[in-house]
Amino acid sequence: MSPRDHGYARYKLDGCRCYVCGFAVAQWRDAREQAVRRGQWQPYVDAAPVRAHLRRLQACGLGLRRIAQAAGVDRKRLQAVLHGRPERGTPPQRQVRPGLAQAVLAIEPTEDLLGPATVIDATGTRRRLQALVAAGWPQARLAARLGMARGCVSALMARERVCVRTVRAVKALYDTLWCADPRRHGVDAQAYSRARNQARSRYWAPVGAWDDDTLDDPAAVPDTGAANEPTRMERTAARHDEIVHLASFGLSALEVGARLGVSSTTVGTVLRAERAEHVGHRRARSDARPRPPPRGTAPGAAPDRDYA
Numbered sequence: 001m002s003p004r005d006h007g008y009a010r011y012k013l014d015g016c017r018c019y020v021c022g023f024a025v026a027q028w029r030d031a032r033e034q035a036v037r038r039g040q041w042q043p044y045v046d047a048a049p050v051r052a053h054l055r056r057l058q059a060c061g062l063g064l065r066r067i068a069q070a071a072g073v074d075r076k077r078l079q080a081v082l083h084g085r086p087e088r089g090t091p092p093q094r095q096v097r098p099g100l101a102q103a104v105l106a107i108e109p110t111e112d113l114l115g116p117a118t119v120i121d122a123t124g125t126r127r128r129l130q131a132l133v134a135a136g137w138p139q140a141r142l143a144a145r146l147g148m149a150r151g152c153v154s155a156l157m158a159r160e161r162v163c164v165r166t167v168r169a170v171k172a173l174y175d176t177l178w179c180a181d182p183r184r185h186g187v188d189a190q191a192y193s194r195a196r197n198q199a200r201s202r203y204w205a206p207v208g209a210w211d212d213d214t215l216d217d218p219a220a221v222p223d224t225g226a227a228n229e230p231t232r233m234e235r236t237a238a239r240h241d242e243i244v245h246l247a248s249f250g251l252s253a254l255e256v257g258a259r260l261g262v263s264s265t266t267v268g269t270v271l272r273a274e275r276a277e278h279v280g281h282r283r284a285r286s287d288a289r290p291r292p293p294p295r296g297t298a299p300g301a302a303p304d305r306d307y308a
């Protein structure tokens with residue numbers, strides 16, 4: 001699926017926080033507040049912001065029927081705002097009642113309104129799965145509960161975008177399991193600690209690091225407390241593992257970099273170092289562990305084609 005244009009829909013559904021997307025959302029907030037303020041002393045308000053918001057919601061994949069239902073207004077009235085009444089020869093409405101404006105401008109493309117096949121940002125889905133692994137749930141167990149094949153959870157966690165159907169399934173799973181003890185649900189002690197160790201080594205945030213309102217916010221960072229802050233070296237090692245892990249799913253250096261918030265040059269450096277390490281091990285196992293080359297240099301580096 002091609003990415004959405006920058007704007008309201010991309011901000012809400014893809015988690016883009018660029019200037020254009022932020023501006024579109026600010027305009028909507030403004031319009032929503034104005035509809036409330038003006039509605040207090042005017043019998044009619046401008047229909048243009050309502051029309052603009054209907055188009056934004058349509059860009060999110062919401063049909064007019066769905067919007068009308070959520071706003072509690074008749075669909076024909078929304079059609080009149082968008083297209084006028086061709087049967088009567090009237091153009092798109094210029095003004096609407098404040099109640100209608102407020103009702104429409106209050107609608108947001110929340111996950112319960114979106115169609116199951118709509119593709120949205122995977123941040124919340126990834127964080128939920130990672131938090132469950134951190135709680136001791138083995139990935140294979142999570143996959144089984146989601147009705148997926150064994151390796152699917154790992155692949156799912158590497159995805160940038162997922163469909164709403166999957167978002168809902170993972171959310172429901174998380175809501176069931178987040179406070180349950182895996183060992184009381186048939187997970188043996190070994191698998192339990194293996195899952196926890198995996199999460200710890202990758203710095204996957206535990207359940208307690210998130211609030212309901214931060215979990216799905218791409219801009220939010222986990223609150224893990226200052227006491228167990230990893231050292232810089234631990235962070236570097238974890239980032240290294242994460243880069244190698246994501247690249248193993250066939251993501252390009254650019255995609256991996258975008259995901260982790262590092263430059264694609266850094267990604268390339270890490271991957272070349274990783275490959276050099278493998279080669280080094282094969283050539284002379286007694287050799288000292290080769291260190292990654294310093295930033296920006298890549299001695300003896302082969303072209304990046306495997307990962308590009």
Ligand SMILES: [Zn+2]
Nearest residue numbers: 006016018021
């Ligand atoms: Zn954007």
